Amino acid sequence: MKRLWAFRVWHGLVSVPVAAGVGVITNLATEGFPWALTAGLVVLVLVQVGLSVWQAVGDQRDRRDARDELLGSLRPPVPPSPVPIESPAQDDSCSVLRVGAVVGWLTAPFTPTPLWGRKVVLDRLVAWCVTSGSGADVVRVVTGPAGVGKSRLALAVAQALPAGWMAGRLRDDAAGLVERIAAAGDRTLVIVDDAESAAASAMETLVTGAVRHPDLIRVLLLARTDAALRFLSDDVRPRLAGVEVLGPVGEAGDRQRWFIEAARAYARTWRVPAPDLPDRPVGRRRGHPAGVTRPRPAGGAGPQRHPHVVADRSDDRTGEPGTALLAVRSASVTGRMRYRGTGRGGGSVAAAARVQRGRNS
Incomplete structure (x- = not known):
């Protein structure tokens, strides 16, 4: 060519x-x-x-x-809305919201919520990307527990890059990727999600190739711990010295505000009424549960149900996958959030907001 x-x-x-x-x-x-x-x-x-x-x-x-x-691609096809086109308000047997459809919307590419509490590290990573020169570092590692927001942060970095930059995720094999990036000539950010699970050969090929193009390529590795990357060779490990460690952020008041913002963001995206918001702080601090739902009978008539605690946790770690799934399933199945009780789609919105707040904290 x-x-x-x-x-x-x-x-x-x-x-x-x-x-x-x-x-x-x-x-x-x-x-x-x-x-x-x-x-x-x-x-x-x-x-x-x-x-x-x-x-x-x-x-x-x-x-x-x-x-x-x-x-x-950083933006795969959007999953289907968890809210059916026709609301089954008259049929109680079909009124529980679809849990499986909600889970896809909780992942980083599809969440409509902003990035909360990570501006400092976001600015630092963007500055690392745009810094050029033969001595510039080409690799950064972002670590943190599952669900803490590593993928969401990486996506925000890609979106904040100046015009002329390209960004994408590493596929299964990195063979030929560096050469094709160099041929295209665009400055490119390569994101490696679950880096500890990637093939050692692919990681070696990507990092060693990127080092030869310090003005063109940046590699962002996402892993639970930097110790999980010890399977790499002695030639590559010194390139992984730059590490950003993520942990939960925000206090109880921040989490309550983020929960409200998340509920409204999901409601706007799904074009449904926003659900009733919790009357207690979100996040377990001094005995407070992760969230409280109050389903109401149709038309507001009849006695109120008892508040249903969703995903009660014994520590401050938020966003674990098991907790996320528990929150969604509890809200849509155990809590029986029906369309006519919370507004069309309200149960899914509340559940998604609870989990998304945890993923950003």
């Missing part, structure tokens, strides 16, 4: 002076100025320039497509 591009450049540089020379010779060999011939030569030159530009754009598009074949 490089050889073909060089030939096209050479052809364009040669054809222009040749056409001009033909025009000069023709002018000297004839008594009058050959307007028709000159106009024809000008048209040919313009056509040649246009074709060269078109071919160059096509070649660049092909190189980017080749890169994207090995670089996973």
Whole structure:
């Protein structure tokens, strides 16, 4: 491809002076100025320039497509809404919200919530990406327990990069990825989720290749602990010195505010009414449960049900996968949040908000 591009450049540089020379010779060999011939030569030159530009754009598009074949998208197809098109308000047997459809919306690519409490580390990672030079670090590691928000932070970093940057996730095999990134010529951030589970050969290939292009490539590794990356060789491990450790953030008041913002964000995205919000702080602090739901009978008539505690935890660690699934399942099955009781889709919104608040804290 490089050889073909060089030939096209050479052809364009040669054809222009040749056409001009033909025009000069023709002018000297004839008594009058050959307007028709000159106009024809000008048209040919313009056509040649246009074709060269078109071919160059096509070649660049092909190189980017080749890169994207090995670089996973940060925005996969959006999962279906957990709220059915037709509300089954008249049928109690079908009124429980679909738990499986909610879980996909809790993952980093699809959550409509902002990134809470991570601005300092976000700015630091963006600055690391845009810093260029032969001595620039090409690899950073972000560690933290499951559900603490590593993937959400990585996505926010990708979104905050300046124009001209590309970002994507490492697929199963890194063979050829660095070469294709270099051929495309765009500065690129490669995110490796669950780096401790990635193949050692793929990690070695990616890191060693990225080191050869410090002005072009940045690699962001996400893992539960940096100790989990000890399977890498002695040549690669020194490149992993830069580590950002994430932990739970925010106090009880912050979590309550984030919960309210999350509930409203999911309601807007799913185009459903926002559910009733909890009347107690969210997050276990001094005996407070993770969240409280108060389902109401249809039309507000009848006695109130007892508050149902969702995902009561004994410590401050938030966002664990088991807790997340428990919160969703408790809200939609045990709590029996029905459409007519919480507003269409309200149960899913509340459950998603509770879990998302934990994932960002």
